[in-house]
Every structure is written in structure tokens, then in C-alpha cells.
Amino acid sequence: MSTEEISQRLFEARRAGVLLHPTALRGQYGILGANARQFVDFLAKSGLSVWQTLPVGPTHSDLSPYQSLSAHAGNPEFIDLSELVTLGLLRPEELEPPEKADRRALCKLAAERFFNGEGQLRFPEFEVFCAEHGDWLEDFAIFCGIREKLPGMSWPDWPAPLRDRHPEAVAEFVRNNADSVQAIRFEQFLFQYQWHSLRDYAAAQGVLLFGDIPIFVAHDSADVWANRHLFKLDDEGNPTVVAGVPPDYFSPDGQHWGNPLYDWHAMANDGYQWWLQRLESQRQLFDLLRIDHFRGLESFWEIPAATPEPRFGYWVAGPGRSFLKACFERFPGLPLVAENLGIISNEVEQLRRDFRLPGMTVIQFGFDGSPDNPHLLHRHEPGDLVYTGTHDNDTSLGWYQSLDDHTRGYVNQYLGTDGTGMPWPIVDAAFRSVCWLAIVPMQDFLELGSEARFNTPGTVEGNWTWQLDLSWCTDELTEKIREAVSRHERIRL
Template sequence: MKRSSGILMPVSSLPSPYGIGTFGKAAYDFADFLKEAGQKYWQVLPLGPTSYGDSPYQSFSTFAGNPYFIDLDMLIEDGLLTQEEVDAENWGTNPRYVDYGQIYESRFKVLEKAKERGYKDSLDAIAAFKEKNPWVENYALFMSIKKHFGQKSWQEWPEEDIRLHEAAAVEKYQKLLSDDIEFFIYIQYLFFEQWDKLKKYINGLGIDVIGDLPIYVALDSCDVWSEPEFFSLDEENYPVEVAGVPPDYFSEDGQLWGNPCYNWKALKADKYRWWIRRIEGAGKLYDVLRIDHFRGFDEYWAIPAKDDTAKNGKWKKGPGMDLVGLLSKKFPNIEFIAEDLGEPSPTVVQLLEDSGWPGMKVLEFAFDSGEANNYQPHTYDKNCICYTGTHDNATVMEWYEEAKRKDRNYAKKYLGISRSEGFNWGLIRGGMSSVANLFVAQIQDYLGLGKYNRINVPGTKSGNWQWRLLSDELDDKLAEKIYGISVMYDRAVKPKKEETAQAAEKVEKAEQAEKSEASAKKAN
């Protein structure tokens, strides 16, 4: 990975008139913004269909795409919907936050109409799509059965034979629910058609997409239902052990995630074919893969499924280099990032070193009461990714507002941040100037947004994954400032010497303009 920078913003956070970000015009505009700002990467969150709680890390399938991201304006242009039909639905009233309840009610209504008009005319293309994506028919069956049983988790389906994925029951429901199966296949066809077009555009600008791959899959997913042998389930396909992390300074009960642990013995006996298929699927969506909770490859916290907290879990050995090395060898064209945050054990550190994958450094973790830690930029080596904060962190300005005074003062002293520069830009400069090969900031941090603008608060069950960019928040002035600082620290495509001087001049002018603007506001 060459020295470069990128911006983290979920697709759901893009502005759109239909309640949530999509693969439409705003996505293309954001790609153009990244190009103007000299950025090499757009980092997104998982693109899969979300379930209860709206978390992209709890998806109905590790392969499928989120129907919410299908752009409705494009469907109108293709004659599959009318503007009147789309406008007749309620998409929520607050442009800053997604109303998932309302989106759920409205989105599938209009997609049903699109299917009625477009399915028969697309039969050949759909057949080709199914051939390239063999997972889609099983996923469509799973979603159709969920709909048939009132959206209940497959663990609660009232008929035992289909709950256990028995062949005769599968055949029965394939016939019974054929119309619904066609619908769920069709919306996956639309999703990938739009995403492929958008990704080609992004890549054509010289920008790569970084995607997140959760190490675990959701219990209520097609993956666990259809291939239970690869998960820690009993003879009746109920979980034996679930994932989480142990108690620590932040949580006396630990974190109980509830995802089923893997049956690593069975996966290894099958030569990790399930994982290979999973990475192949992710490779169709992203150029770079960030493996969430990399530690789980080394050892994982296995909690008895009946427990209400994570206290009684045990550390168990993961596949280590047996799998990590296989993935690196099997997918030489995919770059991997290891999410190695937290207190890594010596064996995790060794696995990261053996893998050759870059780990992560988060600047918000660097200034904890002035104590030395490996998140401070002077401790970095080149093979790492530096973030201001991730989707699980506060924005930089919220961190500043809520941090202890001594931590704020230490950060300002360490980075030499002046009041006129602004704390968010000072922290960004600290990351940009570090030796880390890649620097990534959330778009909220470039905008200097504080409280109520974060993506997720871990451990909370509501109010997450809702934040959205407003349509007028990005402009040429901001793109120029980001470009200037990226060039200054050799992270943008390096122009001629005179252009480099001009870029530095632009940064200085932008800062002076901001100072003048602030002074004028103060005077008024």
C-alpha cells in the first residue's frame, strides 16, 4: 500500500431525497469530491442487508446487498417506477438522520412495483447474474421463508423440517414461494447492477473502495441456516457458544455479541472453502478488505449461549496463519487490513507480523492522560493505517468536547495545535504527517462536527447507523483544503513542484479566510 489518504463515510450517510444514502447521484458526486480532494480511498461500512437494530454488522447474508441502497431515481430513469409513485411514499422528515422504520415500510412497496415491470424483460440478465452468484437463490429462499413466517428468526420457524434445512422442505418452499423468491433475486440483481456501475466509476477516478468484513456472521442469517455444520451449534441447530469480548475497564460484564462462534475444526476439514467463498464475494464489492476483530483469528472469546453476559466465556484458539496465510495466497489482488484495536496479546501481535497485513492506529486513543501508548504517531511504522477515529468512535470534536482537560491539553501540546488551526484540523495534520502508509478520517472530522454526529455507540441498542451528510456540506473550498494538506504530506498524487507550492499556498489562504470569517462573526 503506497502512501495515501482516504475518507470514511458509509453509503447510508450520503444525502438523498429518499431517506437514506443510495448508489445514485450523491454517490457519484462524493466520488468526484474525493478525486478533487486528492484522496485514494473511499472507506464504507458493510453493504449487506440489515436486520433488527439496523447494524450493517448483523446482516441476513454475508454475500447479499442492502435493498435500501438501490437508487430510486435510476429506476425512474429506467421506466421501472414513476416519480409520482416514489413521491407518494413517506421517506422520513429529518435529512440528518435515517428513519429505518419508515424506510422499511416504503422501500419494499416501490421495489415490488419495479419488479412487476422489469423482471420479464431482464430474464436473460438475471439468469447470467444467478450463474455468477450461486448464493442468491438460497438467500432469496431464506428471505421468502422469513416473510412467510412474519419475519421471525429462522430459529423460531414453526416447522422443524425447514428450520433444519431439510432437502424435502427446501424443495416444498421453493415451489410454494416462487413469486417471492423471484422478487428477492431481482432486487439483488438491481443492487449489483447499480453497484458495479458506481464502482467502475469510482475506480476510473483512480480511487479504491475499502470495505469492512465482520469476522462473524449474524445468527439470523442465510449463512448459518443453510450451512450449520460450520458453526458452533447443537444437533437441533441451536447455538452452543456465541461471540463477544471479556469484561474490561470499560464494561464489567464484557460484550455479548450473540453471533455464533465458528466450528473451526469443520471449516479446516473442508479446507476453509466457506471462507474462500466469502472473500470471493467480498472481492466483488471492494478493492481492500478490513477484517473486523482480527484477534478472532488468533483466539476468540467463546460464551455459553445460555448466558446473559460475557463474563463466563473462555479464550479458545482460532485458525491463525492456517487461514490468514491461505487468504493472502489465494487472493493476491485483494489488500487486507487487520482491525487489531484494543489490548493485543503477544500471539495476536505475532499473527499480525506473520500475516504482513497492516494494523490500525486511532488518534483518539493516543492521548489518554499523557501515558505512552502505541497509538501516538511517533511510535508508528509505515505498515499501518492511521485513523482520526472509526465508525465506533466519537467524532474528533465530540472527543475534544468530552475529554478530560489534561488529555485535551496533552493532545494540543503533542501536536502543536493552535486555536486558529482548530482541533480537528490539528489532529488531521497529525495523522497526515505520520509515517503510516494510509491515513483515513471520517468526513465528520473534516467538517468539524461535534456531538450527535457519530455513526455508532458500541454497546447501545438504538440511535445508531442513522447519521447522514447534508446536501450542502461539501464544497470546492473544503476539497481544496483537503487536497492541499494531502499534497503537503505526500499523500496525494504528487504534482509538479510549482503545483506543490500552490497547494501549500491554498492551505494557508483557506486558513486565513477561516480566521477572517471567525473574526467577522465575533465582531458581529
């Protein structure tokens, strides 16, 4: 079956899934081990066939998965150290006590043993991995190696020879720090090994992995450091303009994201190769992909770095059709979903429809009083996705409890409920939508309130840290979800 045929089947079958970032599954020794497999078991038993995550790259200290050190690399914090015991690269006693385990030191120890010929992994497999990912891996390993030597410094503040990637300076750094750079390569090898083991495990149970691609990348990242000509930067590597959005219903003051903006003309000169490599990296990890802030491909909000308030920004035309054409010429049948939330123009929707990309609807957004609100259940379209809420929203229960009396009454009337059992009336509404895929954040299945919110846009404290206790995934909850999946014919194929 061709990739185009597989993609078509994905978008035609009625499915149900869950939104949960893997960091919520953090165990004593990591994520991509027993905890992740146990969660897949729960999904399969519940009849859920899609697991949507946020971006899985290495993060900065704020933990935001949307500000990653790399658009290609995996987060080494995901690596389950206990699995390295099974592979013969660590000893059980080296992980005790778990609260004092030094992850970085243990990964370096595992790397040392691997390169000494110990363990079950084989060096030729590592060489193949390095060759296949060479278009980003080498830059990333060196970038992270320099960060280790210059902690707390963003790359524009590095000594000029390293900042500007003078060949002699970079080569000298690699010679003097060969073990550290090699250990970083090995961490990525381990991430890929464990991730693909998880993906194979999920596939065997009929569960698809659904990834997320932020349209922009972090300024302090290997991507920008290694590809300065593709971004709007000054001679010292600082952005001249940055990304954000104007005021909307997510944020009344707009948002200043601070990401450097692409020089789309420079990207077009080589046929958008950097982006195509990025898509290839993510295709190797996921069965479906979402482009976050899709509207930025049609036009994006450019904020001058010298006047950083979002209200001083302006719309600039994006690469649009030429970019998407290049993507689908390279990857026919690419299973891509467009995040089309926020201020969306007719031009953005036309671009999405021209390339037959599914869009998103969110139940929580449907009750502003407008009769033609596209998020209202009766205005959904079969080819789109429906969410009870997203990672940027309050939980559905928290949202419902925060409504004023008038809006809460409207919600109750529209959903045919008196509010009993919230948020399950909202979950049920998503499941009965005509949209082909219904996604429910795990917090909504668990009936959790605002205390379980994952992220609040425009804030920097208390985000991205919520944890799932797998004991909450009870047989009773499994049966409740399975019954709803069956009732609304969102069965696994």
C-alpha cells in the same frame, strides 16, 4: 499487472481517505445513484483516493451493519429507485410523493416488468449473475422469502421442516412463493448492477472502495441457517456459545455480541470454502478489505450461552495460520487490512506480521499516559493505517471536548496546538503520520461534535442513523482538504 503487484502498490503509496457509511448518503429514492456519485466527485476534487465503508449487507431492525442477514448479499435499501426509471423499469409518477414510496412494492413491480421483457436490462445478464453467485444467492432468496411469510420470527423458531431445511418442505415453499423468491434474486441483481456502476465511476476518478468484513456473522442470517454444520449450535439451531470481548477500553464490562461461533475444525475439513466464497463476494465489491476483530483468528472470546455475561468467557485458539494460508493461496496479493484494536497479544501481532498485513492506529487512543502507546504519532509504522477515530468512537471534536483538563493539556502539548480549530490539528496529525493510509471520518472533516457520533458500542438506541447533507461539502472544505493532502504528499496516483 498481477493482483500481488496491485496490492503492493496500494500499500506503498501515501494516500488519504474518508470513512463514511453509504447510509449517510440516503436520498429521497435511495443511495447508489446521484448522491453517491456526487460524494465521489467531492472526494476526487479534495484529493482523497480511498472511500471506506462499513459492511454493506442487509441489516436487521437495529440497523447495525455488523449484524447482517447475509455475509454475501447487498442491502436492497441501497438501491436508488430513481435509477430504475432511467432503466425503464419504473415510471416517474410511481415515485411520487417520495415519502410514501413503498420500496419493497416498487422493487417487486420493477422485477415483474423485467421478467416481462421490459426495460434496458437483459435476462441473460440476470442468468449469469445467478449462476456466478449461486453458492449463496439461492439460500439467501429462500431465507428472505420465508422471513416475509413469517415476519418477526428468527429461523430457529420456524416450523421444524423449514428450520431444518427438509428438501421437500423447502421445495414446496419455493413452488408456492416463486414470484417473491425471484423478486429477491432480482433485488440482489439490481444492487450489484448499481454498486458496480458506482465502483466504475469511482475508479475513473482514482477513488478506491475499501470494505469491511465482520469476522462473525449474525445468528439470524441465511449463512447460519444454510450452514449449521459450520457453527456451534444445538439440535434446534440455537448457539451453545457466543462471541464477545472481555473488558477493554471500548467497554469496561466487556461486550456480549451474541454471534454464533464457528466450528473451525469443520471449516478446516473443506479448506475453509465458506470463508473463501465470502472473500470472493467482497473482492467483487471492493478494492481493499478490512477484517474486523482480526484477533479472533488467533484466539477468540467464547461466552457460554447459558451464562451470557462477558466476564464468564474464555479465550479459545482460532484457525490462525492455516486459515490465512488458505486465503492467500486462493487469492495471491489479497489487499487485506487487519483490525487490531482492543486487547492484542504478541501472538496476534506476530500472526499479522507473518502475513504482512497492515494494522490500525487511532489518534484518539494515544493519550492514556503510556510513553510506549503504539497509537502515539511517533510510534506509527509506515505499513499501517492511521485513523483520527473510528465508527465506534465519538467524533474527534466530541472526544476532545470530553477530555479532562490534564489529558486535554497533554493532547495540546503533543500536537502543538492550543485547541484552536479542533479537530483539524488531529486531522493534520493523521495526515503527517508515516502510515501509508490516513482515514478520517467525514464528521471530523466537517468539525462536528458528539451529536454526529455514528455508533456507541454497548447501546442499541440512536446508532447508525447520522446523515450527511451534501451541501456541507463546500468548495471551501474541498480546498482545505486538498491543501492538507498536498502538504503531506498523500496524493492520488
